[in-house]
Structure formats: C-alpha cells, structure tokens
Amino acid sequence: MSVVNFLSPENWLQPDAGPRYVQLRKRLxxxxxxxxxxxxxxxxxEREIASITGxxxxxxxxxxQSLAQDGIVVQKQGSGSFVASHTPKIEQSLSRLTSFSEDMARRGMMSSSAWLERGIFMPSPDEVLALALSxxxxxxxxxxxxxADDKPMAIERASLSTEVLPDPLxxxxxxxxxxEASGLRPVRALQKISAINLADDTAKLLDVAPGMAGLRxxxxxxxxxxxxxxFTQSIYRGDAYNFVAELRLAKE
Known part of the structure; x- marks a missing residue:
C-alpha cells in the first residue's frame, strides 16, 4: 500500500472517534x-499530509509533535521529521553493581564514551552531602x-572525593x-530513580526529541x-532501558 492510500481519510478518519490529531497520530x-x-x-x-488527509x-x-514526544519520530530543525531508529530495550538489573562498560560487554555490545567534563572542582552542596566532604x-x-554500538544511551556524571580519585585523568x-586497582571499588549502592522529560540540551546529546521521556x-x-x-547523577534514554528488580516476599 502506498503512503497516499494509507493516509486517505476514508480508511481511518471517523467523526466520532476522538480528536482528529489523535486519530492521525494513531494512523501514523x-x-x-x-x-x-x-x-x-x-x-x-506537513503540507503533503494535510493535502492527503484534508x-x-x-x-x-x-x-x-505528539509522536516526537513519545520518541516515535525525531524532529530536526530545517530538515523535517524522521521516523526514529529502533532502539532495543536493555534490561538493567537493580541487584547488580556494575559499570556501564561491564554491562555492555556482557550483552556483546561495544561501549564508548565522549568526555563532557573531567577534572577537579569545588564541590556542589549535593556532592558535599552525598560524599560527606569537609x-x-x-x-x-x-x-x-x-x-552502546555507537548509539547514545546515557549521560553519566560521577563525583568522587579527591582522596579516592586524586587524578581524574x-x-x-x-x-x-x-x-579496583587501588582497592576502592564499591560493593553496594543505593539508587533513586525518577521519571523526567528530557531538556533540549540533554535530548540533543542523546539524539532524541526534546521533551521525550527519560530516567534520572x-x-x-x-x-x-x-x-x-x-556519587553519580545520570540521565538515561527512556526508550532504551528497562530496570529490573527481583522481589521476595517478606517473612511475617
């Protein structure tokens, strides 16, 4: 079936099936x-879709725009809207403390990184509190x-005391x-996960549409x-991760 026939309104547009933009979103x-x-x-x-559908x-x-918010399409300024590339979901266990590199290696995926910041700084109030710094x-x-396999997955920001990591380079x-080489690898962690909508600058780095769902x-x-x-503060693509935890019934 051609796109023109697929979008012809007689095939899907109904007067009593809800807002027209919702019906068009569903059809696309x-x-x-x-x-x-x-x-x-x-x-x-847009003008062609408007002409076909009336x-x-x-x-x-x-x-x-609704499709873009859900990550189904990607809007590129000056170029139009594109169907998003399929991103397979990665299941991340909440019961294992591993690095990103280790996670991807276990899945047979090639991990890579691009530095956004690396150095020694005065700590923020959150870092002072989390790391118990003076x-x-x-x-x-x-x-x-x-x-992972050249597809942006997450923005990871790690903070450590200079007593633990004196030279971030x-x-x-x-x-x-x-x-691990210095005998300071962590053995347990506490995590807090919250849902967010990605800000413009973050979405650009992750190559997704602004406002798309993400995980902080x-x-x-x-x-x-x-x-x-x-202490890490990370933002993950919402379309790329499922976090999995095993729960056991507590004994009364």
Missing part, C-alpha cells in the same frame, strides 16, 4: 509499526556521554577498573567498611 504510528514508514526515513511534509496543518503538526575539600568529576575508560538516576556507592566512594 500504525504506519511505523507496519513498516510502511521505515525507521530513519522522513515523514511526508486536515489543517495545525492538526498535522500537533499529531507529529567544606574545604575538592571533588573529582567525570561526566561522559555513554554509547587516570580514568580513560572504566572508572571501576581504576578504583542518583546513586551513592559504598566501600565494604561503609564509607561513601562515589
């Missing part, structure tokens, strides 16, 4: 699911864009390998003796 989403609108390919221009360009634009202490910060790939994760990691060793 069905086109993606059926492979008629293929991943990576551009959607027909809907206003405002209605068409609203439907496409007011005059310094903190090593490592901020990276993490990718020692970390070239895996932070945990550096910590704060993690505080501990040494065997209970000392805090690492």
């Amino acid at each position: 989403s069905e086109g993606v699911d059926q492979g008629l609108l293929k991943a990576g390919n551009p959607l027909p221009p 809907l206003s360009r405002v209605t068409v634009r609203k439907a496409i 007011p005059d202490a310094s903190v090593s910060r490592l901020a990276r864009l993490r990718a 020692l970390v070239e790939s895996s932070l945990y390998e550096v910590l 994760i704060e993690r505080t990691s501990y040494l065997p003796d209970g000392r805090v060793v690492e």
Whole structure:
C-alpha cells in the first residue's frame, strides 16, 4: 500500500472517534509499526499530509509533535521529521553493581564514551552531602556521554572525593577498573530513580526529541567498611532501558 492510500481519510478518519490529531497520530504510528514508514526515513511534509488527509496543518503538526514526544519520530530543525531508529530495550538489573562498560560487554555490545567534563572542582552542596566532604575539600568529576554500538544511551556524571580519585585523568575508560586497582571499588549502592522529560540540551546529546521521556538516576556507592566512594547523577534514554528488580516476599 502506498503512503497516499494509507493516509486517505476514508480508511481511518471517523467523526466520532476522538480528536482528529489523535486519530492521525494513531494512523501514523500504525504506519511505523507496519513498516510502511521505515525507521530513519522522513515523514511526508506537513503540507503533503494535510493535502492527503484534508486536515489543517495545525492538526498535522500537533499529531507529529505528539509522536516526537513519545520518541516515535525525531524532529530536526530545517530538515523535517524522521521516523526514529529502533532502539532495543536493555534490561538493567537493580541487584547488580556494575559499570556501564561491564554491562555492555556482557550483552556483546561495544561501549564508548565522549568526555563532557573531567577534572577537579569545588564541590556542589549535593556532592558535599552525598560524599560527606569537609567544606574545604575538592571533588573529582567525570561526566561522559555513554554509547552502546555507537548509539547514545546515557549521560553519566560521577563525583568522587579527591582522596579516592586524586587524578581524574587516570580514568580513560572504566572508572571501576581504576578504583579496583587501588582497592576502592564499591560493593553496594543505593539508587533513586525518577521519571523526567528530557531538556533540549540533554535530548540533543542523546539524539532524541526534546521533551521525550527519560530516567534520572542518583546513586551513592559504598566501600565494604561503609564509607561513601562515589556519587553519580545520570540521565538515561527512556526508550532504551528497562530496570529490573527481583522481589521476595517478606517473612511475617
């Protein structure tokens, strides 16, 4: 079936089936699911969709924006709207404390990083509290864009006391390998996960549409003796991760 026939209003548009932009959104989403609108390919221009469907360009634009918010399409300024590339879901266990590099290696995926920030800084109030730092202490910060098989997956910002990591330039790939070499690899952690909508600058780094759903994760990691060793604030693509936890019935 051609895109023109697929979008012809007599095939799907109903007067009593809800707002027109919602019906169009559903029809375009069905086109993606059926492979008629293929991943990576551009959607027909707004004016063309409006001409085929008989809907206003405002209605068409609203439907496409709704698809973009859910990550089904990606809007690129000056280029139009494109069907988003399929991103397989990665199941991340909440019961294992591993590095990003280790997680991807276990899945047979090639991990890579792009440095966003790496150095020694005055700590923020959150870092002072999380790492139990003295007011005059310094903190090593490592901020990276993490990718798997060249696809951006997460923005990871790790903070450590300079007593734990005196030289952040020692970390070239895996932070945990550096910590393990000095006998300071964490053995347990507490994580807080919250849902967010990605801000424009974050979405650009993750190559998704602004406002798309994401996951913010704060993690505080501990040494065997209970000392805090690492505080991370990460943002993950919502379309790329499922976090899995095993629960057991508590004994009464």
